Amino acid sequence: DVVMTQSPLSLPVTLGQPASISCRSSQxxxxxxxxxxxxxxxxxxxxxxxxxxxxxxxxxSGVPDRFSGSGSxxxxxxxxxxxxxEDVGVYYCMQGTHWPLTFGGGTKVEIK
Amino acid sequence: QVQLVESGGxxxxxxxxxxxxxxxxxxxxxxxxxxWIRQAPGKxxxxxxxxxxxxxxxxxxxxxxxxxxxxxxxxxxxxxxxMNSLRAEDxxxxxxxxxxxxxxxxxxxxxxxxxxxx
Numbered sequence: 297d298v299v300m301t302q303s304p305l306s307l308p309v310t311l312g313q314p315a316s317i318s319c320r321s322s323q324x325x326x327x328x329x330x331x332x333x334x335x336x337x338x339x340x341x342x343x344x345x346x347x348x349x350x351x352x353x354x355x356x357s358g359v360p361d362r363f364s365g366s367g368s369x370x371x372x373x374x375x376x377x378x379x380x381x382e383d384v385g386v387y388y389c390m391q392g393t394h395w396p397l398t399f400g401g402g403t404k405v406e407i408k
Numbered sequence: 409q410v411q412l413v414e415s416g417g418x419x420x421x422x423x424x425x426x427x428x429x430x431x432x433x434x435x436x437x438x439x440x441x442x443x444w445i446r447q448a449p450g451k452x453x454x455x456x457x458x459x460x461x462x463x464x465x466x467x468x469x470x471x472x473x474x475x476x477x478x479x480x481x482x483x484x485x486x487x488x489x490x491m492n493s494l495r496a497e498d499x500x501x502x503x504x505x506x507x508x509x510x511x512x513x514x515x516x517x518x519x520x521x522x523x524x525x526x
Contacts, residue, residue: 333511337453344503344518345453350510388453392511396469397443397455 298323298391302400308408315376317403319389324369326393333392336365336374339402340385348387349374381407410434410515412504417520424494424524430487430504430517438482441507444489446500447519454500457489458507472498494524 299322309315325332336349347356349365352372362377376383384407389400416428428444444456457478458467466478477490487504501521505513 327511331511335510335512337513344516345513346516347512347514350508350512350514354510356514386452390453390512395467397458397511399453399455402452 297396298325298394298398300389300391300398300400302387302389302403304403305401306404306406308406309376309379310408311381312378315379315383315405317374317387317389317405319367319372319374319400321370321372321391323394325372325391326369331393332368334365334367334372335390335392336363337388337390338383338385339388340382343385345388376405379405379407410506412506412515412517414502414504414517414520417502417522419523419525420494421526422495422524425490425492426494426522428489428491428502428504428520428522430489432485432487432504435506435515437480437485442478442480442487443505443507443513444478444487444502445505445513445516446498446502446522448497448500451500456502459487491522494522496524498522499524 301320303318334352337345339345348359353365364375386402386404411433413431443458459478475493479488501519503519504517506515508514
């Protein structure tokens with residue numbers, strides 16, 4: 297199975313400051329069709345997960361442009377350009393290239 | 409708008425069974441692949457099972473293979489998860505989700521809590 301490793305586990309951030317979350321996979325996430333199926337989800341306290349980013353860098357409809365995804369192969373990053381109070385929660389990366397589908401362990405973003 | 413509403417969770421003894429349902433609306437259910445994902449209390453997300461739009465392709469996580477059965481009724485716009493031989497480690501909130509062509513989960517339900525305890 298592909299192991300997804302996120303860091304840091306916890307990320308205290310000052311409002312208005314940037315934040316960055318790393319996600320590394322134990323195998324390349326480049327599919328035989330040429331796509332890289334790396335996704336990012338946000339889970340606010342008490343809510344269901346919500347997808348933010350699909351295929352590395354594509355933002356979902358309604359996702360603020362302060363969220364961006366980048367990376368390739370086995371190394372990926374989610375960046376928040378200026379953290380707002382509503383961004384508090386746990387962020388998960390997830391790979392959709394190989395079965396079984398696997399998630400990272402999560403990064404908890406909190407306000408300092 | 410897309411709505412996914414899970415039901416059927418509850419308290420069950422180890423070795424027992426439960427059947428979860430996911431009622432959907434706001435989209436053409438028969439066109440969509442679907443999945444179940446679970447989250448143990450205070451823990452991360454774990455993919456459980458996948459079913460294609462016609463039920464021709466089904467996958468399970470190793471942790472539930474042989475015990476859980478995913479199914480769907482396209483006429484009723486509903487997804488199901490039959491869970492047998494339940495264990496304490498199956499305790500979790502179970503979410504149904506649409507599985508998109510980008511190999512991802514684009515819409516999620518609010519989840520239903522399954523507690524396995526004697």
